[in-house]
Amino acid sequence: MTTPPLIAALTGQRGPTPVWFMRQAGRSLPEYRELRADVGLPMLEACLRPDVAAEATVQPVRRHGVDAGIFFSDIMVPLRLAGVGVEIEPGVGPVLDHPYRTRESIDELLSHRYGEGSWTDSTGRARDCAEGAQSVRDGVATAVRELGSTSLIGFGGAPFTLAAYMVEGRPSRDHMAARSLAASDPGAWDALMNWCAWVSADFITAQIEAGASAAQLFDSWVGSLSPRTYRESVAPYSRLVAQRVAGAVSPVTGERAPLIHFGTGSAPILADMAEVGADCVGVDWKTDLSWAIEQVPGKAVQGNLDPALLQAPWNVIEQAVRDILDAGRSASGHWASGAPSSGCRSRRRKPSGPIIASMAASVVARPSSSTMSGTVLS
Numbered sequence: 001m002t003t004p005p006l007i008a009a010l011t012g013q014r015g016p017t018p019v020w021f022m023r024q025a026g027r028s029l030p031e032y033r034e035l036r037a038d039v040g041l042p043m044l045e046a047c048l049r050p051d052v053a054a055e056a057t058v059q060p061v062r063r064h065g066v067d068a069g070i071f072f073s074d075i076m077v078p079l080r081l082a083g084v085g086v087e088i089e090p091g092v093g094p095v096l097d098h099p100y101r102t103r104e105s106i107d108e109l110l111s112h113r114y115g116e117g118s119w120t121d122s123t124g125r126a127r128d129c130a131e132g133a134q135s136v137r138d139g140v141a142t143a144v145r146e147l148g149s150t151s152l153i154g155f156g157g158a159p160f161t162l163a164a165y166m167v168e169g170r171p172s173r174d175h176m177a178a179r180s181l182a183a184s185d186p187g188a189w190d191a192l193m194n195w196c197a198w199v200s201a202d203f204i205t206a207q208i209e210a211g212a213s214a215a216q217l218f219d220s221w222v223g224s225l226s227p228r229t230y231r232e233s234v235a236p237y238s239r240l241v242a243q244r245v246a247g248a249v250s251p252v253t254g255e256r257a258p259l260i261h262f263g264t265g266s267a268p269i270l271a272d273m274a275e276v277g278a279d280c281v282g283v284d285w286k287t288d289l290s291w292a293i294e295q296v297p298g299k300a301v302q303g304n305l306d307p308a309l310l311q312a313p314w315n316v317i318e319q320a321v322r323d324i325l326d327a328g329r330s331a332s333g334h335w336a337s338g339a340p341s342s343g344c345r346s347r348r349r350k351p352s353g354p355i356i357a358s359m360a361a362s363v364v365a366r367p368s369s370s371t372m373s374g375t376v377l378s
Helices: 005-010 030-039 043-047 050-064 103-109 129-147 159-168 176-184 186-210 227-245 267-274 289-295 307-311 314-328 353-365
Strands: 014-016 019-021 068-070 086-089 093-096 118-120 126-128 151-157 214-219 259-263 280-282 300-302 333-338 371-373 375-377
Touching: 005 014, 005 151, 005 214, 005 333, 019 068, 030 050, 043 050, 043 086, 050 068, 050 129, 093 159, 103 186, 118 129, 126 129, 129 151, 129 186, 151 159, 151 186, 159 176, 159 186, 159 214, 159 227, 176 186, 176 227, 186 214, 186 227, 214 227, 227 259, 227 267, 259 267, 267 280, 267 289, 289 300, 289 314, 307 314, 314 333
Parallel strands: 019 333, 068 151, 151 214, 214 259, 259 280, 280 300, 300 333, 333 375
Antiparallel strands: 014 371, 086 093, 118 126
16 A cells, blocks of 8 residues: 555655645635535534535645645634633634633633533534534544545644633733743643643544544644743643654554644744654744754654745746755655644635645656655645
8 A cells, every 4th residue: 555645754755745735724715615604604613513524624635636634623623622612703713701811710621621511502502512522523534535545634732822822812912821821820830731732632632533644733822932931831731742642543544643743933942842742843934944954853844835925926936845845855754835824813815726736736746856755845
């Protein structure tokens, strides 16, 4: 059996560089907008419809021919499936019923477990969290069947990014409340981060065991941290996720699923991120890829195309892709991708479908430019 390009890249095997786009499923696609309009559900409820999640996952693969699908969900889904009150407000992002920034509120949170308890839908009806957790597994399994030989990536939010939303209660520019809690009450911070690590690991493990061949841990807000704060107050909990996820076996590959660790604005802590235990470290477009590879010896790297370039003329895109591929040759693995500037909910205008398709076709079709040891272009 031939190893899929995604898995080959993440495990350091030579071959054509796989291509995918961080936010390839979603608003950039007219068929996605039509799907969401037809379903008529809020974001988090749409994520818990297996047929909707699977269809949204497969749409960009069907349209663009990329080398992997990423499961259509949201990093807030495991919070909802642990009974935490959270909604995605259009134009705002995740908004929680209340922030978790006192020891009392965090102690109450500790009684919640992924897949236990209930949540309330948009009609006011109480829904079973266990049923929602099964919907996630069913959505993954359906997407895997639809994708055929194309690999599926599962994902979850890293503990700091989840905790940042929970402490702030909503999106924040500087995550001051979360950083302050970590410094002022280490005990409360430890309890919150451990909880977030377990919930995220449960969510990712469920996706792997349902058929995802790889997984990605998103730390969208980690760029707000100093290296010392990251090492002391954040990295141990991301390591806990990596350790727990490492025990999950994908039924598609019969092996553990390689883990990608991605953060934005993470250049100062790349070497520390490499120590967390993931197989691959994401590199955003603001970081020189050759320099980044030197910081993470022995790791595959993912990235690092500037999404703004996808609006440029083809010759500009092609040169940028070739430069990334050339830089990626020195990595133990490289997987080419384009990443957003501000995490999962950037409001940046989305790249056009034809340009994405042309880029993917170019990289895959020209092995002389794309053959290296395990880079991922995203």
